[in-house]
Amino acid sequence: MSNDKFREESLQYHKARNEFDTNGKIGTLITKPCDTEKELSMAYSPGVAYPCLEIEKDEEAAYEYTNKGNLVAVISDGTAVLGLGDIGHLAGKPVMEGKAVLFKTFANVDAVDIEINTKDTDEIIETVARIADSFGGVNLEDISAPRCFEIEARLKEICNVPVFHDDQHGTAVITTAGLINVLEMTGKKPEDLKVVVIGAGASGIACARMYKQLGVKNITMLDSKGVIHSGRTDLNKYKQEFAFDTPDRTLEDAMKGADMVLGLSGPDLIKPEWVKTMSKESPIIFACANPNPEIKPELAKEARPDIIIGTGRSDYPNQVNNVLGFPQIFRGALDVRATRITENMKMAASKALAALAKEPVPEHVKKAQGRETMEFGPDYIIPSPFDRRVLVYVASAVAQAAVEDGVARVKEFDLDAYKAKLQRLADHLDGKI
Template sequence: MSTLEKKALEYHKAGSPGKIATAVTKSVASQDDLALAYSPGVAVPCVEIQRDPELAYDYTAKGNLVAVITNGTAVLGLGNIGALAGKPVMEGKVVLFKKFAGIDAFDIEIDETDPDKLVDIIAALHPTFGGINLEDIKAPECFYIERKLRERLSIPVFHDDQHGTAIVVGAGMLNAVELTGRDIADVKIVCSGAGAAAIACLELLVDIGARRENIFVCDSKGVLSTARELTEEKRAWAQDTQATTLSQVIEGADVFLGLSGPGLLSQADVQKMKASPIVFTLANPDPELRPELVREVAPDAVIATGRSDYPNQINNALCFPYLFRAALDSHASTINQEMKRACVTALAGLARADARFGKDYVVPGLLDERLLSEVTPKIAAAAARSGVARKPVDPVAYSARLAALAQDLL
């Protein structure tokens, strides 16, 4: 067992096992307090909420509470390890919600792999929460589960493995394209990986200006082409091409986007790309090709990974706390494309406004205090503009309140 593995086990076991606990937010120091916290006083808000369900946001924790839900079928790079074994990851997600946005969250591990049953279980739980974060559910079921829940529920449902990755990739890509003097509409993109995260990234890149006809996707069997039998999700990205391998299709590419596995990109592949290539090797913990090996053959490349020990870490924690903070505070019924796009442009702008902006700084760092106060209001404004916000938010006062919260949290 490595030193890191030993430290990780000690960290999770020390003191109170795990990483989270609940806290009481009201005084319970007297008999009178107890009479208000529970019977008989607690009946009064119950009656008010029955009369007007929106009052749950005033009288309960619903408005600051997110469910982090998994069935353990696609946990990190560990695969289908089951619901219980995925619990440390879900607790970790709860920690990030609290640390970066002051959001309370419960982790819920559901021992169910049937998509329809899982949808029914999650839907039945929804009155407790202001939002639902789906996590580590395997493809293609994750697409169906998220879609069905979004159709049924009037609170935000967000599969972070798809959309969180896509948003941060989109922000980094906008800046990488600008730094290398390209137009996103003209770049040739080669993607290694055709799972949930990859497909969500490609859809968002198209949304911010990339052209579908310039995007080539490879899965474990090679290039997605019209000659192959493919699933519905993959068929949408099939190209009429004679290329069958990554090494063939990467010739003349501007961008490599890796959401697959270690060692799937070679230095020879990078050399086939255009000058100043954009290389996002996001497989974790071991990327498709290590940055130092990319740099050996392409010194002018813009490189991003999913790791914290290299520049330009593409980390979902740059977006999901702020998306949910904005959605909760505006009582948004969903997290829609306009809100995701606002998050992309806000993150990209935050990096550009930093003196460190350059090839080694195309996305902000995780501990940047500006994230909460500058990204979140832009998302809330997008929710209002697009008609999904049910509560108005004053942008100036909101930004000031979030800046104060960031000081307390960080």
């Protein structure tokens, strides 16, 4: 399909299809009938006063009588939209609506997009803090670094609901799952790895932090000026966290002997001859730049037949797709009424994804991916986004971790019963029930 044709089809997709449709991708779903005089009086006045009074007595009752427990705010200032950059808060709205579509499609979570017309860090924090109680969780989206770090950190301290910046943590959760499986396949230990991260933005720093949590000690990070090392004087406090004494100055230098390279930068940055210099046994590359990765898988495999490679694209194996993470993470957090998303909850999501990749793949998932075989191995270390079991595995693991970390509001939690409930939801989303 030509780019011009796809552009026109995409524009038409976002417009109303008939006189009863609306423009955009999301709307309001009414969940209770309002067809009689009695139903009208319960939906609004005077019957609505009763749940209001219950919530006045106990704010936790909002989870029982409103949509709070299944509602996420997708909030952006439009400063780092996909591959488009700072295009303004309103121009980012189609992306935020799209995020809401993914929440509903993959985890039955309702979401509303909120575009904030300011780039001021304090104003964004104040705005989100004042509206957060209306929601069960807040998904920060497409806010530029380094502001995004402070915004998320401060909101997590202020708000009584989970605040999650998916641009930071989504890729971290999914690539950590892939790394866990590569370590199992190769017998390597995290403390012995040399990991190279190309890109020191929100996602790169979050990924590196999560690899540290896994046990990785040797991480070389690069920004647009080259290797981040202890001799540089132009580093913000977030980059300084990864500055150390090293002779490496370029990506070519850093890739020598590297066990893993994570690309979060731009197309065709990795040369095949550099891939040849990576570690002697089963090196791994996650080339996540979209639509064109840092190196195409066919070129990497020609240079090193033993390479394990994933990209952000759906037409290659091992797709690093954030839809494997944020809908299910919020599903688990919402269902136990979590006050925050902890590091353990994120790691639980990674381990759940890693575990699912070892299970036999259903035929309908193979068909959706256009592949005849999908078995745990170099070309299948991350589950498919089309596998509904992701919802069961990840949401249950996140919910259990929230309970264990003491951030869940629910007083009783039965893991087996919750998994069964998630399976019913997965079947419902698949149209089986």
